[in-house]
Amino acid sequence: MEPIELLEKAKQARALSYSPYSHFAVGAAILCKDGSVYLGANIENASYPLCMCAERNALYHAYMEGKKKEDFVALAIVADSPRPVSPCGACRQVLSELFPQKAPIYLGNLAGEKEETNIETLLPYAFMDEDMK
Numbered sequence: 001m002e003p004i005e006l007l008e009k010a011k012q013a014r015a016l017s018y019s020p021y022s023h024f025a026v027g028a029a030i031l032c033k034d035g036s037v038y039l040g041a042n043i044e045n046a047s048y049p050l051c052m053c054a055e056r057n058a059l060y061h062a063y064m065e066g067k068k069k070e071d072f073v074a075l076a077i078v079a080d081s082p083r084p085v086s087p088c089g090a091c092r093q094v095l096s097e098l099f100p101q102k103a104p105i106y107l108g109n110l111a112g113e114k115e116e117t118n119i120e121t122l123l124p125y126a127f128m129d130e131d132m133k
C-alpha cells in the first residue's frame with residue numbers, strides 16, 4: 001500500500017473522531033504485514049486529561065485484534081493542521097515500545113502535505129523496559 005493510501009485511511013478514521021472540546025479531529029491508520037489496517041481517532045472527554053489520541057487508539061485497536069509490534073509495517077496520521085501533524089509526547093513514548101523503531105510513520109494534513117519519519121527519530125533516548133533492569 002502506498003503512503004498516500006494509508007494517509008487516506010487515516011483521513012477516513014479522522015471522521016470518527018469525538019472531539020467536541022478541542023475541535024481538533026485526528027485520524028490514524030496502521031498497516032500490518034498481512035494487509036490489514038487498524039484505524040484510530042482521538043476520543044475526548046469532559047474530564048480533559050482522559051482524552052485519548054488517535055495514534056494510541058489505532059495501536060490499541062490493533063493489539064486488541066491480536067497484532068504485535070512485529071506485525072506492523074507503517075503508521076499514518078492526519079489532522080487539519082498547518083503542517084503535517086506530529087504525534088504528541090505521550091504517543092511517542094507508547095509507540096517507542098509498541099511500534100517498530102524504523103517503520104515509516106507518515107504525517108499528513110488536509111492540505112495534502114506529508115512527511116515521513118519513524119519513532120527512532122521522533123523519540124531518541126526513549127525510556128525503555130531495559131532501563132529498569
Ligand code: THU
Nearest residue numbers: 022024026042053054086087088
Ligand atoms: N491529538 C491526537 O489525537 N494526536 C496527536 O498527535 C496530537 C493531539 C488529539 C488529542 C486531543 O483530542 C486533540 O488532539 C487536541 O490536543
